[in-house]
Amino acid sequence: xxxxxxxxxxxxxxxxxxxxxxxxxxxxxxxxxxxxxxxxxxxxxxxxxxxxxxxxxxxxxxxxxxxxxxxxxxxxxxxxxxxxxxxxxx
Amino acid sequence: xxxxxxxxxxxxxxxxxxxxxxxxxxxxxxxxxxxxxxxxxxxxxxxxxxxxxxxxxxxxxxxxxxxxxxxxxxxxxxxxxxxxxxxxxxxxxxxxxxxxxxxxxxxxxxxxxxxxxxxxxxxxxxxxxxxxxxxxxxxxxxxxxxxxxxxxxxxxxxxxxxxxxxxxxxxxxxxxxxxxxxxxxxxxxxxxxxxxxxxxxxxxxxx
Ligand SMILES: [Zn+2]
Numbered sequence: 001x002x003x004x005x006x007x008x009x010x011x012x013x014x015x016x017x018x019x020x021x022x023x024x025x026x027x028x029x030x031x032x033x034x035x036x037x038x039x040x041x042x043x044x045x046x047x048x049x050x051x052x053x054x055x056x057x058x059x060x061x062x063x064x065x066x067x068x069x070x071x072x073x074x075x076x077x078x079x080x081x082x083x084x085x086x087x088x089x090x
Numbered sequence: 091x092x093x094x095x096x097x098x099x100x101x102x103x104x105x106x107x108x109x110x111x112x113x114x115x116x117x118x119x120x121x122x123x124x125x126x127x128x129x130x131x132x133x134x135x136x137x138x139x140x141x142x143x144x145x146x147x148x149x150x151x152x153x154x155x156x157x158x159x160x161x162x163x164x165x166x167x168x169x170x171x172x173x174x175x176x177x178x179x180x181x182x183x184x185x186x187x188x189x190x191x192x193x194x195x196x197x198x199x200x201x202x203x204x205x206x207x208x209x210x211x212x213x214x215x216x217x218x219x220x221x222x223x224x225x226x227x228x229x230x231x232x233x234x235x236x237x238x239x240x241x242x243x244x245x246x247x248x249x250x251x252x253x254x255x256x257x258x259x260x261x262x263x264x265x266x267x268x269x270x271x272x273x274x275x276x277x278x279x280x281x282x283x284x285x286x287x288x289x290x291x292x293x294x295x296x297x
Binding site: 049072074076 | 126129213280283295
């Protein structure tokens with residue numbers, strides 16, 4: 001079974017649950033600025049790649065990584081690369 | 091929970107297993123017959139005319155091949171079992187490509203070289219200890235199942251390190267960088283294991 005990879009792309013709304021577990025709040029309406037091209041998206045609009053060892057959110061304009069999540073057994077790991085996005089609470 | 095995202099395409103279709111097959115399936119894995127597509131980003135579409143493969147870092151002189159030159163390197167067929175950290179294992183996958191041993195014959199390694207970062211189109215990286223790549227243990231594949239390697243599976247060429255979890259087998263690979271110290275790659279920097287041996291279940295940092 002093969003399918004075009006683009007069919008595997010979701011949007012940030014699809015990972016709303018994972019984000020709210022980490023931040024304790026709905027994050028989909030928070031604005032994120034791409035650190036590479038400056039494009040601003042709501043987190044819910046970002047490209048979301050979830051068929052992977054973790055979750056990767058990317059800029060809709062240039063596909064640069066904005067945020068990554070790994071559901072590590074000893075607690076979720078978050079890497080915020082985009083601007084404007086709050087740091088996750090510890 | 092990662093299971094939120096489980097689809098058939100992600101973890102593959104489960105297959106019943108006989109005992110001979112079961113002995114080949116690492117702990118915590120299940121057998122699939124299809125070939126799930128995993129990706130952390132968009133599929134790069136580098137034209138073959140601008141594709142190259144490089145060996146750089148701790149080498150006396152870097153080496154670089156165009157696509158045409160890469161195809162002239164001695165190639166071999168490989169039949170390997172592969173295991174993905176998302177818990178599927180696929181047996182007897184058939185590849186054709188160039189052993190990393192052959193590629194390394196074209197450079198003079200600095201004696202400090204101990205680790206490798208594989209780097210790919212799209213910015214993906216993964217780190218692998220040099221001893222895990224040599225002595226027939228890894229290759230750069232450009233055919234799968236007798237056909238050119240499909241873009242969604244990493245074509246035109248991907249690294250294959252079958253004895254480690256498959257995130258180490260970098261899709262769309264464009265080169266190997268020899269390093270003195272281990273430098274965590276795309277997933278390793280966020281908690282995945284620097285080594286990734288499926289038989290030891292080295293999934294995460296500290297496993
Ligand atoms: Zn951007």
